[in-house]
Amino acid sequence: MSKTPLTVNGREYTWPENPLVVVCVDGSQPAYIEEAIKAGVMPFTQKMLANGSDLRADCVVPSFTNPNNLSIVTGCPPAVHGICGNFILDPDSGEEVMMNDPKYLRVDTIMKSFHDAGGSVAVVTAKDKLRTLLGKGLDFTSGRALAFSSEKSDQVTLAENGIENVLEMVGKPVPSVYSAELSEFIFAAGVKLLESRRPDLMYLSTTDYVQHKHAPGSEGANSFYVMMDGYWKQLDALGATIAITADHGMNAKHNTADGQPKVVYLQEVMDDWLGEGVARVILPITDPYVVHHGALGGYGTVYLPEGTDMVDLCKKIEAIEGVEVALTNAEACERFELPPELVGDLVIISVADTAIGTAPARHDLSGLNEPLRSHGGISEQRVPLIFSKPVTPGAEQGRLRNFDIFNIALNHLQS
Ligand SMILES: [Zn+2]
Numbered sequence: 001m002s003k004t005p006l007t008v009n010g011r012e013y014t015w016p017e018n019p020l021v022v023v024c025v026d027g028s029q030p031a032y033i034e035e036a037i038k039a040g041v042m043p044f045t046q047k048m049l050a051n052g053s054d055l056r057a058d059c060v061v062p063s064f065t066n067p068n069n070l071s072i073v074t075g076c077p078p079a080v081h082g083i084c085g086n087f088i089l090d091p092d093s094g095e096e097v098m099m100n101d102p103k104y105l106r107v108d109t110i111m112k113s114f115h116d117a118g119g120s121v122a123v124v125t126a127k128d129k130l131r132t133l134l135g136k137g138l139d140f141t142s143g144r145a146l147a148f149s150s151e152k153s154d155q156v157t158l159a160e161n162g163i164e165n166v167l168e169m170v171g172k173p174v175p176s177v178y179s180a181e182l183s184e185f186i187f188a189a190g191v192k193l194l195e196s197r198r199p200d201l202m203y204l205s206t207t208d209y210v211q212h213k214h215a216p217g218s219e220g221a222n223s224f225y226v227m228m229d230g231y232w233k234q235l236d237a238l239g240a241t242i243a244i245t246a247d248h249g250m251n252a253k254h255n256t257a258d259g260q261p262k263v264v265y266l267q268e269v270m271d272d273w274l275g276e277g278v279a280r281v282i283l284p285i286t287d288p289y290v291v292h293h294g295a296l297g298g299y300g301t302v303y304l305p306e307g308t309d310m311v312d313l314c315k316k317i318e319a320i321e322g323v324e325v326a327l328t329n330a331e332a333c334e335r336f337e338l339p340p341e342l343v344g345d346l347v348i349i350s351v352a353d354t355a356i357g358t359a360p361a362r363h364d365l366s367g368l369n370e371p372l373r374s375h376g377g378i379s380e381q382r383v384p385l386i387f388s389k390p391v392t393p394g395a396e397q398g399r400l401r402n403f404d405i406f407n408i409a410l411n412h413l414q415s
Pocket of ligand 1: 064
């Protein structure tokens with residue numbers, strides 16, 4: 001196997017000496033691990049951080065799952081890879097569409113590049129919608145690539161996933177899509193894969209079901225982090241280098257007094273100011289799995305008729321209580337490194353304790369059993385960036401991003 005460093009999307013990556021396991025803990029606001037360690041329930045992680053590196057990084061805004069997972073596995077921002085939400089207004093069709101289709105991903109992943117250069121790679125996700133994006137371009141006939149989700153772990157095939165009989169391998173039943181077990185299954189699979197296949201690169205990406213429901217330090221949150229601590233210990237014991245980050249953070253977005261969601265209903269505001277349906281508010285957090293957030297997040301984009309005074313409208317929107325910033329397409333795409341053709345005329349971001357909605361009737365909150373916690377804005381941008389080994393001096397300088405994780409893990413760790 002050639003050990004020449006690879007260049008992927010303009011960044012160079014050296015080959016790992018030991019298997020590298022990169023973990024994306026969905027919705028892991030830094031306080032989750034901090035509080036769990038303070039409570040003494042993550043003994044392995046506590047030791048790992050003492051011997052390794054405990055850094056913080058900024059994720060991509062919109063601080064949503066897909067834009068960030070794709071940034072992490074490509075090492076570049078959405079302006080380069082193209083995935084800027086779960087849900088967009090397709091510029092070609094004018095239709096509101098899910099962005100799960102791999103056709104929207106414009107570049108190769110780091111996993112694909114290592115695979116094509118002779119390496120072995122494994123991708124395990126919670127939800128299948130993400131698996132198809134993350135596994136794009138992998139040749140499952142080579143015997144060196146596999147990608148599957150715990151959601152559809154009973155439906156894997158060699159042709160589609162590069163592996164068979166996952167349930168047998170993991171020794172667990174298919175978890176519910178709304179459960180902590182959906183994420184636990186990923187780590188259990190990761191341990192088995194490390195034992196049996198020892199891939200050069202493994203990417204494990206969980207779901208934020210727990211973080212949407214439970215605040216840092218709470219029992220519900222801590223028990224989830226206890227579970228992860230146990231699996232990270234096993235991965236470490238098997239000789240893997242471990243790198244951990246999050247796709248985004250998570251904040252409470254409700255009134256503390258009555259637990260009701262705090263929401264700026266932007267379509268209502270626009271209809272009131274401009275006339276019914278003149279503006280079109282798109283919430284890229286929207287997806288079929290709305291139970292834990294009711295499609296309420298910290299980021300919305302607005303399509304407006306030509307000739308609208310965008311700058312003036314931004315000023316008016318910024319004056320609404322609960323709005324952190326309103327930006328024109330050009331301002332937002334420059335600041336957040338987004339593809340302008342896939343973003344509306346305005347980008348609106350709410351403050352930490354408030355969400356952006358369209359209109360009350362368009363959000364099904366019946367599945368929200370706990371007060372709303374969500375993400376999407378600038379206030380959920382800070383995430384952990386953790387390595388089981390110390391980073392080389394200097395590599396921790398400057399603004400770190402969650403999508404620097406492969407770069408640091410492969411190029412800048414001390415052995
Ligand atoms: Zn997420």
